[in-house]
Amino acid sequence: MMRAAAQLLALLALLAGSAAAADVPPLVATLAQDYIAAHPDARPYLEPTVAASYAREFLDGFLAPDGSRSGGPALSLDAYHAGQAYRNAHPQALNAILTGYGYVRVNKLGRWTDGFEVSLFEPEDARGGWWVGYLRRQPDRPEPGRVRMDGYLSPEGEYGHLGMFRHQVLAISITAP
Incomplete structure (x- = not known):
């Protein structure tokens, strides 16, 4: 034991x-x-x-x-x-x-792109983009563009298609700024 x-x-x-x-x-x-x-x-x-x-x-x-x-x-x-x-x-x-899994709560302004095989958030105050996942089914959200993303940021790893992103943000809400 x-x-x-x-x-x-x-x-x-x-x-x-x-x-x-x-x-x-x-x-x-x-x-x-x-x-x-x-x-x-x-x-x-x-x-x-x-x-x-x-x-x-x-x-x-x-x-x-x-x-x-x-x-x-x-x-x-x-x-x-x-x-x-x-x-x-x-x-x-x-x-x-x-x-407990290493996620950190974030609330950031940035540019969100959502389309076929892409869901990307690029925070204004950080380098690189984050893959976007959701903590509930399709939270209320505006059109893609400049948004405020509230959610949990993953630890560094491989996320999204082919592991192309170093982080994932699990969205609680995506709102107009």
């Missing part, structure tokens, strides 16, 4: 540089460890991979509380549905979970 805990801590340190998460909230680390304990066939050689996969899939489900997924490994489905269930049961935990 101590070895598993040490491996999980090492895994969480490795996740600091991943596109999916800068950190893993304690709740998710506990759920991942519980999954590993309940699936001894996944150990010993896959333990870090199992925990990392669980953490990524949980976040995917948490960000898509009304989404659906079928097929694929049992771990993916279990973690995805656990993320959805947690978001739906605890909507007030949005900030705690996202900041």
